Amino acid sequence: MNVLICDDSGFARxxxxxxxxxxxxxxxxQAADGLEGVEQILMGNGDLIFLDLTMPEMDGYGVLETLQREGLRNKVIVVSGDIQPEAYQRVxxxxxxxxxxxxxxPETLRELLRRHGLWQQSAPAPLPVAVQGSDQHPVQSAIQFTPELRDVYQELANVAMGQAADLLARLLGAFVLLPIPNVNVLEVSELHMALSAAAESDTLSAVCQxxxxxxxxxEALILFHDASFQDLARLMNHQGPLDHGVELELLMDTANVLIGAFLRGYANQLDTPFSQGHPVVLGQHRSIQDLIQTNQSRWRRTLAIEINYRIQGHAVQCDLLLLFTEDSIATMNHKIMHML
Structure with missing residues (x-):
């Protein structure tokens, strides 16, 4: 049987x-995105496909739609960090x-494959699995931030992002659109540029924890676009005027859900529980430049993970940034080396 793993993360593959x-x-x-995956399928390399959903070029939904449109009957098992109920229903x-x-x-995969009649356990005589592709690189130094390490950080963020989105989707009764996480080591000036680029609206409200x-x-930083408050209030079934106090409550509720769920998902993968401080409101209805100017002493050289959450069919948008201290990078790299 030809089995295809289609995922943009080499680490996940x-x-x-x-x-x-x-x-x-x-x-x-292996395929690194949906378009490459479709090419492999057309070449006969995908009797069974393990398919990620969040990918560049063409996402997993696009691959499934292509198979359906072309009348191809390849078996597809979706393996995704986006675990929202609607994502399951759609695929x-x-x-x-x-x-x-x-x-x-491994036990989950074995049970799933057995249930669908794709594998039966044989006598214990392991056969090597032939992996096609060029993903097998030597492990790099733990103190470096290599492309391979960036790929792992992106995949860790992808899984944690999906868990946070699932919780938010259940809270709002809506579908959360998920991006590919952006991961970089940034100097303070570059971080300010990244923060500015993350904000497309004129004013923002921000919470830091x-x-x-x-x-x-x-620190985890939520940048909430002020134009989102009206739709968010409707989704949370708020009755009455949308005053300063209500907006603050909506802001804190959203921040608690996204930050708390993301940090739990991220910490679980590193097997390192986090203690969280009290959330702090950095400002409401202010420009991103004002927020940066007021709080610039907080942010130095950092490993930054940026995720933009949007609600399908609603004008709700916020950015979650995870800013790890420079000293944390070596510790996390060491943990990642064991995973690799």
Missing amino acids: KQLARALPADWNIKLH MALGALDFIKKPAA GFIGAGIAG
């Missing part, structure tokens, strides 16, 4: 390949065989 049954007699192929309606969340545990745990520390 390797992680999934390692989780597959060792005695499964397959030929394994199943598009013909997916099943849906599991990232990261996929510190966190710390086992050599890792940083």
